[in-house]
Amino acid sequence: MTQAVKKLPRIEINEKFCKGCSICVDFCPTDVLELRGPVVAVKNLEACTRCQLCDLRCPDFAIQVFD
Template structure:
C-alpha cells in the first residue's frame, strides 16, 4: 500500500460477473464492511468506498464471479 495514497481513494475495485453469479449471498453475509448487497436478484457493489480489499468475497465466491482488483 502506498503511504502517500489519498485517504479518499478506494483500495480496490470489485467486479461481478453477473452471468456466473448464482446469488447465494455468501459474499454479502461475510463481507466485514458490508460492501455488497443483493438487490432485486442482482449482486451489487453497494458501498465500494468501504471496501478494505480483504479479498474474502473473491476467495469465498463459489461461482468464480467476483474479482477484487487492488488499485
C-alpha cells in the same frame, strides 16, 4: 502539499455467473455488498478493505477485487 486521495479498489462482478447465493454479502466484514434482485451489487465501495473474502468464498467465480 495536497493530501493524496484515497484510492478505491475496483470490484468486478460477473453478473452472468452470479447466482445470488449471498455468501459474499453475508461474509463481507465491512458490509460493502448487497443483493440487488437476483445478483450481487456494490453498495458502499469506500468501506472495502480489500480483504478478498468475497473472492475467496464465491463459489461461482463471479467476484474479484482489484487494487
